[in-house]
Amino acid sequence: MFQKSAADVMMEMLIEWGVDHIYGMPGDSINTLIESLRKVKDKIDFIQVRHEETGALAAAAYAKLTGKLGVCMGIAGPGAIHLLNGLYDAKLDGAPVLAIAGQVETDLMGTDFFQEVDLPSVFKDVAVYSQTIMSAEQLPAVLNQAIRTAYDKKGPAVLIIPDDVPKFEVERNALKTTSFVSKSTVIAHEDDLRAASEILNEAKKPVILAGKGARGAKDTLLTFAEILKAPIILTLPGKGVIPDEHPYNLGQLGLIGTKPATLAVEEADTLIMIGTSFPFVGFLPDGLKTIQIDKDPTQIGKRYPVDVGMAGDAGETLTRLLPMLKPASDPQFLQTCQQHLQEWRIKLQEKAQTEAVPIKPQFVINELQKVTKDDAVLSVDVGNVTVWMARYFNMTNQQFIISSWLATLGCGLPGAIAGKIAYPDKQVIAVCGDGGFQMMMNDFVTAVKYNLPMVVVILNNHKIAMIKFEQEVMGNAEFGTNLHNPDYAKYAEICGGIGYRVEKPEELPPALSKAVQETKPCIIDVVVDADEAPLPAKITFSQAMGYARHMMKEFFQEGTIHKPPL
Incomplete structure (x- = not known):
């Protein structure tokens, strides 16, 4: 009698676990899994990303937002390696994620075959559970164990699946286990x-x-x-x-x-x-x-x-x-x-309402607040943008996600993609610096492809601005922080989305008002002041002295000082 393939059984079990979408990119060592995924496309959506790192970051963001399992896939070798950054984000922020990594066929393992990488070693540190599947009968029980562990340990579980195993039929005597996890509450003594x-x-x-x-x-x-x-x-x-x-x-x-x-x-x-x-x-x-x-x-x-x-x-x-x-x-x-606090807020409002050119980043956040709905999802990238959002955006009931412990640049766009998939009826806004957005900007086309209307606000200062500030407070001259940026509004249009370029304060409110009404993914490219430093709430003596040393270096190297000291 005909038995189901391991790949088909795997998809059925993922459905039992409540998985309704998977991020990934097809490839030779996972093609059998992709075919089984195609068969259940009415129950599990395959979100084809343009880079596996986006997929892993999106899976982590989905888990952070919902508490549900995020799932991502990558082929043997490069695809699996690309998953690592997002999986580390999941591990450090305590998000349950399942990563499915392809591998060369079992009879080729250990022969240094094309794209063969020692994946157990690659995932050893990041995974709360990692196992290589060596038979079709092994897969069901191990899959359940992987997902249970991801939920319990709140981190990434990894299944490494050689290319031939998913094709094999699962015999009736395969070990059967349970597709749910029991929850408990820890009670203080x-x-x-x-x-x-x-x-x-x-x-x-x-x-x-x-x-x-x-x-x-x-x-x-x-x-x-x-x-x-x-x-x-x-x-x-x-x-x-x-x-x-x-x-x-x-x-x-x-x-x-x-x-x-x-x-x-x-x-x-x-x-x-x-x-x-x-x-x-x-x-x-x-x-x-x-x-x-x-x-x-x-x-x-x-x-x-x-x-x-x-x-x-x-x-x-x-x-x-x-x-x-x-x-x-x-x-x-x-x-x-x-x-x-009242005195501090008055000072913040003075900064936030300053209509200067170049535009102050605080002004952008203040105007964004006015168009953001009470139940919106906010995906915030890493860098100066983190400081501006932390200080100037007043949360009510919105959901706020960021790469907090790994603090990886590029998390903003993948988080917004996950947010729109998790909550299709909610307003979803990514707030990114230009450096962070550029790292994952290729997947803006993913948002367009899957019709995920969202707003990406880019604070564009042509700098890796937080590192610039760090160099200055260390007393160093700024070096290696300049960025060569495209026109992100035009990029949005080329991708099939909608773009707004904002260079003057009066252009920002209408751009934001229009963007949140759009039915396509939208980028607002806001040119902001690169010299607006994210000063700490209380400046230490060592920071002040470091900045003074930086100013002297700038003076002697360039012959002039372009910005006032602290």
């Missing part, structure tokens, strides 16, 4: 809750630092903050956990952060870290009483010393902690932080 409450009840100046682990716990988090009279600082991945304009929200901390957040941490006597393993500990002063909540016990105290750690889900832990707390009686610290 009672002793740790009690120890934390003792510290919190004595705190006079508590500050909350919340990350993406606090998503879904908005109401409980705010109740916790109100009882303690504690301002909330959000990490960049946590942006949007509570609305940016909430009176308890001081913004972000660090180089991208706000001055009120920096001042609050410097004055605090107690720090409560919720759902974050904040890496930039140089911005956290010594001598604080510190409490950390994280569902992964290995993250507690990993980067910064803590007095009490509670291993548990953020919302569940806060709910159990609330009855143990005494309401704070003195709101003075909170009120001082809020006053600092």
Whole structure:
């Protein structure tokens, strides 16, 4: 009796797992899988990307946005290697992804055949689970195990499939396993809750630092903050956990952060870290009483010393902690932080409303805010654009995705593609620098091909601008940061999309208003000031001295100074 091929069984199982699209590019070592994918095209869409890195970044972004499995494919050798950057993004940001990598046929493995690469070694560090499929009967059980592990460990699982295996029939006695994953909630220990409450009840100046682990716990988090009279600082991945304009929200901390957040941490006597393993500990002063909540016990105290750690889900832990707390009686610290915030916002608005030429990047974000819907998906690239969005875009209920831990340039466009596939009825906007967009710009045609109407806003300053600033604060002369850019609006049109070129402030509002109404992918190419530095909220002495050294180098090399010192 006729049996199904391993490739056909694989597609049926992916459908059982709820997979409805796969990013990839066809090729010889995955052609059998592609044929089986064609047979189920009414249930699984194949999104043909122009570069496998885009596919992996999009799969990671889809997983970040939805919590569902993102799936990508690549051929043996170069295709599989191209997946790596996106898979590392998934690993470091905790996104469940399945990567299907082709391989040469089993009888050719180990012979240095055409496009043969030691893929187990290639994926060893990035994968939370990696297995080479050596028989058709092995595939069903291993596929289930790979997806379960991706969900449980929140990272990329990799299946390496030699070209001949998908053609083989799966015998009836093949090992059968279950196509679902069981979920659990980590609950903090009672002793740790009690120890934390003792510290919190004595705190006079508590500050909350919340990350993406606090998503879904908005109401409980705010109740916790109100009882303690504690301002909330959000990490960049946590942006949007509570609305940016909430009176308890001081913004972000660090180089991208706000001055009120920096001042609050410097004055605090107690720090409560919720759902974050904040890496930039140089911005956290010594001598604080510190409490950390994280569902992964290995993250507690990993980067910064803590007095009490509670291993548990953020919302569940806060709910159990609330009855143990005494309401704070003195709101003075909170009120001082809020006053600092009000003064800071006035200064931000002055910058954001400056209609200068070249256009200030802050002005672009301010105008973008006006046309962005409350439930939009925002995919933000890495670089200066990250700073401008973190400081100047006030999140309400939008979804915000970025490559936070890997911080890879080029994530903006793939994230928008994934966002539009995940939420076809929502407004999707990518905000990119010119350097980041150029890395993946070839896949703008993918958005056009699959009719994914989105808006890509490019802050075009002909620079790798963040690196320029880093060189300057180190005291170095700027070198290697200039970019030679095309007209991105014309590029959009050549690809079959719509493009707007903006060089004057008055051109921006109508371009944005038109772009968000378009039914095709759209690029707004905004020429912005390359000398607008993403200054940290609080400039250190070493940064000021470094910039002074940079100015002297510029003077002696060029004979003139083109920009004012800090």
